[in-house]
Amino acid sequence: MNFTNLFKIALRALGNNKFRGFLTMLGIIIGVASVITMLAIGQGSKKSIQSEISEMGSNMIMIHPGNMERGGVRQEASSMQTLKLTDYQSIVNKASYISACSPSVNSSGQFIYGANNFPSTMNGISEDYMEIRKISVKDGEMFTEQDILSSAKVCLVGKTVTDNLFPDGENPIGKVIRFNKIPFKIIGTLVPKGYNSMGQDQDNLVLAPYTTVQKRVLAITYIQSIYASAITEAMTEKATEEITEILRSNHKLKETDEDDFSIRSQEELSSMLTSTTDMMTILLACIAGISLLVGGIGIMNIMYVSVTERTREIGLRMSVGARGIDILSQFLIEAILISITGGLIGVVIGIGSSFFVNAVLSWPVYIQPYSVILSFAVCTITGIFFGWYPAKKASELDPIDAIRYE
Amino acid sequence: MEKPIIQLENIQRDFIVGSETVHALRGVTFSIFPGEFVTIMGTSGSGKSTLLNTLGCLDTPSDGEYYLDGYSVRQMGKNERARLRNNKIGFVFQSYNLLPKTNALENVELPLMYNPNVSAKFRKEKALQALNAVGLADRVYHKSNQMSGGQQQRVAIARALVNDPVLILADEATGNLDTRTSVEILVLFQKLHQAGRTIIFVTHNPEIATYSSRNIVLKDGRIIEDKYNQHIESAQKALDLLPVMND
Numbered sequence: 001m002n003f004t005n006l007f008k009i010a011l012r013a014l015g016n017n018k019f020r021g022f023l024t025m026l027g028i029i030i031g032v033a034s035v036i037t038m039l040a041i042g043q044g045s046k047k048s049i050q051s052e053i054s055e056m057g058s059n060m061i062m063i064h065p066g067n068m069e070r071g072g073v074r075q076e077a078s079s080m081q082t083l084k085l086t087d088y089q090s091i092v093n094k095a096s097y098i099s100a101c102s103p104s105v106n107s108s109g110q111f112i113y114g115a116n117n118f119p120s121t122m123n124g125i126s127e128d129y130m131e132i133r134k135i136s137v138k139d140g141e142m143f144t145e146q147d148i149l150s151s152a153k154v155c156l157v158g159k160t161v162t163d164n165l166f167p168d169g170e171n172p173i174g175k176v177i178r179f180n181k182i183p184f185k186i187i188g189t190l191v192p193k194g195y196n197s198m199g200q201d202q203d204n205l206v207l208a209p210y211t212t213v214q215k216r217v218l219a220i221t222y223i224q225s226i227y228a229s230a231i232t233e234a235m236t237e238k239a240t241e242e243i244t245e246i247l248r249s250n251h252k253l254k255e256t257d258e259d260d261f262s263i264r265s266q267e268e269l270s271s272m273l274t275s276t277t278d279m280m281t282i283l284l285a286c287i288a289g290i291s292l293l294v295g296g297i298g299i300m301n302i303m304y305v306s307v308t309e310r311t312r313e314i315g316l317r318m319s320v321g322a323r324g325i326d327i328l329s330q331f332l333i334e335a336i337l338i339s340i341t342g343g344l345i346g347v348v349i350g351i352g353s354s355f356f357v358n359a360v361l362s363w364p365v366y367i368q369p370y371s372v373i374l375s376f377a378v379c380t381i382t383g384i385f386f387g388w389y390p391a392k393k394a395s396e397l398d399p400i401d402a403i404r405y406e
Numbered sequence: 407m408e409k410p411i412i413q414l415e416n417i418q419r420d421f422i423v424g425s426e427t428v429h430a431l432r433g434v435t436f437s438i439f440p441g442e443f444v445t446i447m448g449t450s451g452s453g454k455s456t457l458l459n460t461l462g463c464l465d466t467p468s469d470g471e472y473y474l475d476g477y478s479v480r481q482m483g484k485n486e487r488a489r490l491r492n493n494k495i496g497f498v499f500q501s502y503n504l505l506p507k508t509n510a511l512e513n514v515e516l517p518l519m520y521n522p523n524v525s526a527k528f529r530k531e532k533a534l535q536a537l538n539a540v541g542l543a544d545r546v547y548h549k550s551n552q553m554s555g556g557q558q559q560r561v562a563i564a565r566a567l568v569n570d571p572v573l574i575l576a577d578e579a580t581g582n583l584d585t586r587t588s589v590e591i592l593v594l595f596q597k598l599h600q601a602g603r604t605i606i607f608v609t610h611n612p613e614i615a616t617y618s619s620r621n622i623v624l625k626d627g628r629i630i631e632d633k634y635n636q637h638i639e640s641a642q643k644a645l646d647l648l649p650v651m652n653d
């Protein structure tokens with residue numbers, strides 16, 4: 001028996017029952033389409049979180065005082081002062097896997113210009129911070145090494161701050177604003193970055209030399225955090241280890257002592273945040289997978305009814321020379337054709353509805369080729385799996401019994 | 407002497423129904439030679455269909471030997487018997503058994519679909535030829551439900567002819583048809599007979615026996631009569647005598 005003929009036979013049989021075939025397919029169509037859409041939504045939000053995080057900085061490593069790993073227990077104030085400028089300097093001098101490093105000290109408060117005031121945060125940093133956090137200067141200039149050494153009262157402002165302090169569109173450069181009663185001269189503005197996925201305004205900030213914030217604003221000797229960039233993403237882990245070593249020896253910690261600081265990498269943050277979306281993706285895919293399974297059972301159901309209904313036809317085919325294997329193949333091919341056709345339509349609808357979700361709800365979607373291939377493979381296997389049993393039943397019919405079947 | 411197409415030796419067929427055994431055939435022995443047109447008659451339940459199914463390799467005897475074209479059918483497996491049905495036998499059923507929603511051509515092509523040695527082109531050619539032979543050249547693309555009973559039965563006969571079988575088996579092939587159509591079908595069978603085909607025709611109607619070359623009568627699973635017909639009547643003549651119906 002050649003395959004072409006079996007294929008033709010199966011195709012004709014399906015053609016005779018188009019509507020039923022379509023109804024059977026519907027289960028598969030919905031199953032495949034929902035698997036693809038769900039995965040696209042899951043992957044889309046993962047992607048957007050990932051890109052959001054990579055926008056935060058380049059291979060960023062964040063060092064904070066105290067040990068964050070001690071659960072949610074609130075830590076003593078002294079443990080929050082463990083990072084010193086010397087730590088920063090040691091990292092700059094000794095670490096070999098990082099390309100940039102900056103200390104960070106923050107102070108929140110009102111910024112005042114003339115009659116306008118606006119609450120924001122002054123971020124005391126060094127020049128490297130710009131590279132680490134992917135911030136660039138729009139107009140004006142970045143402060144210099146000299147400014148840091150002299151704790152100069154200069155600052156750069158983000159767009160939100162500018163808009164609020166200079167609502168009339170005045171050029172902010174050269175203007176003097178007040179923060180904590182201290183006058184700061186604006187020497188530059190920052191390129192706007194917009195809101196991040198967590199709804200934070202990334203343009204609501206003011207940058208100043210860390211020495212200025214440390215001495216003139218906060219009057220502290222410690223620093224609040226250190227930011228660094230690993231040379232490449234792959235070096236992040238090595239850089240983290242290296243920094244840990246440097247800080248431990250700086251802090252004269254014994255072998256048994258726990259770290260009195262904590263290091264987080266951007267990579268870690270990314271995997272932490274995306275693990276939630278991964279979970280959501282799996283959950284969605286499972287639900288969609290169940291609908292695919294239900295679709296498969298639909299195939300089995302219809303094939304089973306169809307075998308019973310077509311018992312006489314099977315008997316006739318056998319009486320003109322069809323072997324068991326021919327009958328088996330015919331029904332199996334029918335089941336596979338239904339599931340493949342359903343699968344193809346499902347893929348098209350799935351991709352379509354992903355774009356629809358994106359366009360109408362403006363949710364980020366991302367269709368991974370593997371999800372398409374996967375759901376397609378699953379539905380073909382479903383067809384074979386659920387078509388097998390009824391097909392086998394059909395092939396085992398006795399020709400006379402079948403042809404006499406009423 | 408010519409070799410027989412069918413050689414039955416003491417064929418028995420028992421059916422076990424619950425705790426009882428039904429002896430449908432209780433030792434049937436006969437031979438049929440090429441070119442014979444044999445009618446098989448007998449009361450209802452005498453075993454005619456069982457015998458025909460056995461001859462058609464659809465059923466296996468409980469005991470006895472059956473040689474078809476020299477091959478022992480009893481020793482064959484399922485698949486071999488399927489191939490035999492495909493190559494050597496043409497079956498015509500009382501209830502036509504055409505594929506639903508399928509046109510005449512495709513119905514007739516069916517046996518050749520299961521023969522891997524037949525090309526699509528040859529298959530269509532043969533099917534058209536067979537349809538032509540039964541006088542349905544103008545109904546090739548009609549679906550089975552668009553044809554009369556007589557036409558459907560002729561499609562079924564064309565289907566039985568299409569694989570050039572050594573044996574044509576018919577189980578009450580005219581049982582569902584009116585007198586005139588029955589005679590028309592018999593004209594067809596006589597033509598096939600004259601063309602040298604071997605035909606076995608199970609019937610209730612004693613009149614049909616007058617058109618065949620030999621008549622076997624069964625009773626309770628045994629042969630009680632086996633006679634050659636010296637004066638074969640012409641079905642065509644009978645048809646000409648029938649009043650033409652006006653509708």
Ligand SMILES: Nc1ncnc2c1ncn2[C@@H]1O[C@H](COP(=O)(O)OP(=O)(O)OP(=O)(O)O)[C@@H](O)[C@H]1O
Pocket residue numbers: 421422423428429430448449450451452453454455456457
């Ligand atoms: N599959 C079966 N199972 C059990 N008994 C059967 C089966 N097929 C036939 N029989 C029995 O075998 C006997 C012969 O049946 P068969 O169908 O051959 O009769 P028949 O001569 O063709 O009758 P009819 O003229 O009514 O068609 C009957 O008694 C019937 O009940």
Ligand SMILES: [Mg+2]
Pocket residue numbers: 454455456
């Ligand atoms: Mg019968």
